[in-house]
Amino acid sequence: MTDTRDRLLDAATDVLLRDGAQALTLDAVARQAQVSKGGLLYHFPSKQALVAGMVDRLVGHFDAALTAAGETPGAATRVYLQASVEPRNTATGAAADRATAALFAASIVDPDALRPLREVYQAWQRRLENDGIDPAVATAVRLAVDGWWLSRLVDLAPPAPGLHERVYVLLTNLIDGS
Amino acid sequence: MTDTRDRLLDAATDVLLRDGAQALTLDAVARQAQVSKGGLLYHFPSKQALVAGMVDRLVGHFDAALTAAGETPGAATRVYLQASVEPRNTATGAAADRATAALFAASIVDPDALRPLREVYQAWQRRLENDGIDPAVATAVRLAVDGWWLSRLVDLAPPAPGLHERVYVLLTNLIDGS
């Protein structure tokens, strides 16, 4: 069963988001996943392998979203916006948080683990630059989205609900009107 | 001399930006600052105190910038944009990198150390929302800027030089035209 594998990956992000990066230890992850430490090391022979696994999963999601985006102008930019930021402030955005967690974990434990992510991200950026709309608009929207989930992750003054929607509309209009 | 204190703070950000979060140890910081470990611990009795010091300094800069911004419409938003992102892609943006480093260090070592920063940031966000321009525009610009320095810090597909300027112009126009 790859079930346990996924549970371990989930557990790692849970620990990271709940207790902070400092607390991301093999013991803590194993405990969270209700797996023995031996079991964890059976699936991920090292901590690096664990965070590499987190990044891999993230890369997979990215790739899927990238290919799933349509061909109409602004399609990719819109997908990127919607994937990270719901129109309404549902405050969950679980997928985006998971992404950030993986990013975070990697940059702490093993910056090299980010390499595959960098490549997919670069591909995504290229896709945005050729999205049938002004590349500057697409890039600005992307950066805003990145800033958005960062602000939520670190809880640095994320836009209040009312403003949240207005910013979302603004970005959407930006995409449409270019 | 508070000279040594500042040198230690600088050393901490240097180590973090150069060698990654993993390498941010008391020994490494002391070595970088050419101070003994005892000397470090004289100024900062714990690692938490060290990152708290980093955040404090950042908060100070924020406060200064906040009061220094003028009163004309969009002044604060423009300051925020210019502080983090040079019009040309000078690739340095040292101040912004320093900010990120402090943020990073805090979220790893002691998430609670971010509290004072959260408050200043919230104040800054309020200031942006009352900047004489559409609050949604101000917020969107802010988020884009946040995303910008994040992309540079983690090296996740930061906009290429040519695009960099176009995005900068786009954001500036957004501020002016609202």
Next chain:
DNA sequence: CGGAGTGTACCGGCCAGACGGTACAGTAGC
């Protein structure tokens, strides 16, 4: 004037504990 004492800034060795990782014997299910 001189000696004693006080506070600041810093040195550097050391230790306890945490953490990553190994090893290995055992087991439940297919």
Next chain:
DNA sequence: GCTACTGTACCGTCTGGCCGGTACACTCCG
């Protein structure tokens, strides 16, 4: 008998933090 674990004992290293010193400037008192 193989996969997918469990459970535990253990090791070496790294790291945060403590502590006993030292150098030195300054001050207070007789």
